[in-house]
Every structure is written in structure tokens, then in C-alpha cells.
Amino acid sequence: MTTLTLSRALNEGLRKALEDNPKALIMGEDVGKLGGVFRVTDGLQKDFGEARVIDTPLAESGIIGTAIGLALRGYRPICEIQFDGFVFPAFDQIVSQLAKMRYRSLGSVRLPVVVRIPFGGGIGAVEHHSESPESLFAHTPGLRVVACGDAADAYTMIQQAVRSDDPVIFFEPKRRYWDKAEVDVDGGLAAALPMDQSRVLVPGTDVTVLCYGPMVRTCAEAAVAAQDDGRSLEVIDLRSLAPLDTATIFASVRKTGRCIVVHEAVVTGGIGAEIAAQITQECFYSLESPVLRVGAYTTPYPPSRLEEHYLPDLDRILDAVDRTFGY
């Protein structure tokens, strides 16, 4: 076991992916010499060369569009979108081409493209640097959408994403880049949890708390705090947002009878809304209260001096726990 930051764990995972597969490539803005604005690709160009770690022109549609072409040629591009809010120039290539080309070809085309997106707020950034657009991608058939919540998962999940023969939108919790955790860098992928499965992070009995990405740590902290009130939270790191690991979700909700979904994204039309609908349908007779969502309000991301009010935090989660017992 090695103690690594989440950023470093991604770096080591990417390094492993480049070593394991000569067709794997990294491409994006400032990913070469600079090592990425969050240093996730630090040192990789030096070790793997400019043909495999490519500093691209500053055009996101171009990054994804050329990655598709490289994938058609047999490569496995790993694209970095510098910030969440910059993915939209590439949205057309992702939604209209990357997600649909396999379907269009009746299965003859494979597009093993990973799109890494640092997402979420809490870092005091200017506009377009704190967004959580994951539900837009989870709503798009033909993509796998995942989010890592800690360094250990970051290390294995990025490698699993590169190995996937499907396009993977890979969300990285940017405010957790510097959080440290124990990572088994020698363990290989055989023992790792599959990318499309959720993990019961904190077992509990009273309320199921579903989360992913930056909210994983917050929810784990909420579970500790809730113990003081005598409440046992079962915290599940969803990890995969498309497809959802509904088996794990339903099993927990059938046990606890209560569920809260926590994410930084706007609640309206979000991942939590989808999960709430599915739980209502499949676990109706187990529910003691409605599924609650804790997330951002239905506004654009506010100026950063307001973000502590906008983003879910420990107290908002505990408030929802209280409310879920009020029915």
C-alpha cells in the first residue's frame, strides 16, 4: 500500500495504462510539458513521448473528434477536458458521434475513448470551473459514465476505463484531487471492483445515503456525525452513474427503508431524480419515507463567495436525514 493523493493515483493509473497498452494515448490541453493544470498527467509526456501524450490545440470538439478518428484506427485515446464547463464545445462530438457510432455501425465499430472531466465546485473558482454536468451524459445512451470518489478507486477505475471497449465519461472530483488515501499500486486489476459496480462505503441500518465524486467524503463524514444522533447511515459510493448498479441500491433501500441521494449537480432532472424514480418503482413497499435529494439549487453555478450556500454539505445532509424521519 502506498499513500497517494487522488491526483497522483490517477497519474499512476494512467502511467500503468500507457505501459500496459501501446495503443493508449493521452490528449488534451496542457497535458504534456505542464502535466495538466491539476498535474494529473505530470511527467507522462517525458516518459512516453509527444506521440503518446499529445498537447492539442485549444479546441474541445477537436479533441474528441480526433480521438474518435484515432479510435477508429485502433488507438485508445484518453482525453482530458480541462474543466467541466469546457466540455460543451465537445458536447456535439460526444453525444452525436462518440455515443452513437457503434449503434450506427450495427456493432462493427468500437470506440474505446475515455473523456476525463474534473468536475464540481468548492475551489473558489470563476464561472465555468465548478460545474457538475454528469446527468447530461448519463441521459445519453451509448456512454458509460463513472465518477471516482477517492484515490484508491481513481487508480483502478481509470485503468478499467481505458480497458473498456465503450466510450467512458470519467468524472474526477477536483476539490478532492489533493485528498490522500492508501492505494494498492501493486495489486493489479483482478481484485478490483468492476467499474460499473457501486461500493458500500459505510454499512448502516437506518438510512441509505447514495453519493459519488466529491460528495463521497462529505457523506462519510455525515455518517460519523449522525452516529451522535443515534442514526446509522449506510453510505454507498455509486461510482457508476450509467449504468446504475441498481442491485446494490435496491438491496440497501429494502433494508433501511429510507434513502437520500446527494450530489453537487442541480437536483432538477439529475441523477438523484432518476434514482428516486427507480427506487419508487422497485422498492415501493419497503419505503418508510419518500426518497430525498440533496443537491444544488436550480440556478446556474453562483459566484464562488456563494458556493458554500449552494453546495450540499454535512449539515444539509444531516438535515435531510432528520426530514426523512419526519414522515
Next chain:
Amino acid sequence: MTVKDAGRAARPAGRAPAKRSPAGDPGQQADSPELIQLLTPEGERVEHPDYPLEISAEELKSLYRDLVIVRRIDFEAIALQRQGELGIWASLLGQEAAQVGSGRALTPRDMAFPTYREHGVAWCRGLDPMKLLELFRGVSHGGWDPTEHNFHLYTIVIGSQTLHATGYAMGIQRDGAVGEDGEAVIVYFGDGATSQGDVNEAFIWASVNNSPVVFFCQNNQWAISEPLERQSRVPLYQRAHGFGFPGVRVDGNDVLACLAVTRKAMQAAREGQGPTMIEAFTYRMGAHTTTDDPTRYRLSAELEAWKLKDPIERVKQYLIRSQQAEMSFFDEVEAEATRVGARVRAACLEMPDPEPLSMFDDVLTEETRQLAAERAGFAAYLDSFVGEEVAR
């Protein structure tokens, strides 16, 4: 006719002259450019110093055959749409030479990325025309394997494929497949697409990476109802210079010129000299698609003027005048085209609808549990109707 005159002649007649300076009019040849031409509209063979072309009678006849057959396939498809057998069809009428000339310039190892109108290129690559009809009938979204004929799937969003082609060309570079025996990519797009961000990004990517890709723009003068003046104030081929690679304008109705120019550009790309933009100056003689009505936005005089520059007739005239073909040859080609047309028609009429459950296929490489449940649910729903009499 001299080459220079031919260039001027390519300006579409019937268009009101632009009020601004001639240099700013993309339809004009004023500051410029030679329109590369090897066969005049009258069927006279002319030489161009940069594009010498040795071509045998057999090759010439086979080009003629392709031109006639793809026009016939197009004709049949339009008729099938009119009879309700296709949902829509995007006609290539008038653009046969641009497509056959460029398509025949490719080697089997080259890769082609089409729009949705490249039926002539598809023919040259060996794709069964029925695959195209499947798409326009609504039986599939294309559904062919791009590696089978090195002909990528049709792309309907304007210009997206220019980036795919450029990325593919970057892959060729990484495979070390650039050089004497190298590979190259050709990507097709239209005049309207040149306004898209993706096309301009592709130009930048290809240029800074010196990638082996040829940008083949069929300037057919009209993006549905919008004339070229709505897309550009400079001749399109001149855009390439600003991105750092050569651009040439070729008579898009001259199959020999399209062949020679594309061959040269592809060879340069294969050898590592980077991208070229080819503007094939042509005309969309039909509607944008079968749903379109060009009489609402363009004058019939313009169409009449372009009819005089028909891409097929000039080859026929040349073959006759130069005595490279007997009249019986034209009858044979006509008969073959009729056979192909009949086969296309019959196959289209026999084409079954896809199985309902096939809509769940090939979303991801491995079906998710959720999709499997949806598939099973829909199957059960369909089964619930079995044996039930439908009241009308």
C-alpha cells in the same frame, strides 16, 4: 478554350453580380485562380502543367461507366422516394465527376470519410448501394463495417467527420504508415460545412500535425437554400493557405481533373507532405434532398447554364471525338446501368423492416442490466398481442 477562360466559365451564370468587389465574391475567379481543368465542358482534352494525366481508353471508359451507373442509382433512389419506398434521398445529381474522379484516385488502403451524399464515392469503394438505401429507407443508420471497404459510415451532422478523418490520419502517422508506400485519408464535405467550427478545427489539427489527410470540398454552390455568399467572402480553396497548407480549385464536373488533382494530393499526403484542400467547383443540379424545393430560392437559368457543363456528357463527347469508344460501348453501359437500377429497385422493394427487438442491439459492447430489462419488458409487451384480434 484556354484554361483561364475555362476558369471564368465555371462561374455560375444567372447569379446576380455581387455588389462588393470581385475579389470578395467567392464565386468569382478574379484574383486568381486557375480552375484546374483537363476536359472542357465541350469534351475537349486540355493539358495542365501541374497535372499531367496519362489515361488509357479502358480507364476512361471505366470512369464513364461509373459516372453513368451512379447517376442511375441516384435516379432510381429519387423515384423510390417519390413512391414512398425511401423516407428521403440526398441526390448527387451533377456531382458525379467530383465523386467518381476523387473516389477512383484512392488506393484500397486509403480511408474515406463521407457526408451523406457520397453515393458515387461509395460506389467506387465497392459498397453495395443497398446499404445506402437501407439508411434512407430507415432500416438502419448505415450499418456497414467501415473497415470492409475503407469507407466510413455516412455522417449526417455537417462537418463532424472532418475531425474523425484527421484523427484517423494522426493514427496513420503513429503507425508509421507515412512514406513511400504510405496511407492517406480523404474526407468529403460541402461548401456549407466550411462554416462549421469542426471543419476549421480539423484544418488546424491536420496542419499543426502535418497529417496525411485530403480535405475534399464539393462546392455545389448551395447549402440547402443558402448560396455560397452566405458562407464565405473568399474562394473556399483560399482558406487553406491561412491554415498553412495548399488549397486548389478544380473543375468539379471534370472527372479527369478531379482524378488527377486528388491523386496528386493523396500521394503528397501519403509521402508525408501533409494536408491539401481541394475545392471541387460543381453544382447541385437537383434539390438538397427529396424534401427540398429549389424553385423557392434559385433561378432556373442557373441550372440551365450548369446543364451545359454536365459531367457525363463531356466524357462521352471526348470518347466519341477521340474515337476511343464505339457507339456500342455507350449502349452497353446504358444496359448495365439499367440492370443496376433494376436490381436496386427490386432489392429495395424486398427489403424487410428490421426486427423490433433489434433496436436494443449494439448500444454498448456489453448490454447493461437495465437495457436487458427494457428489452425483456418490450418483448413481453409485444408477446401480449400475440393471438389477439385487433379491433378496427
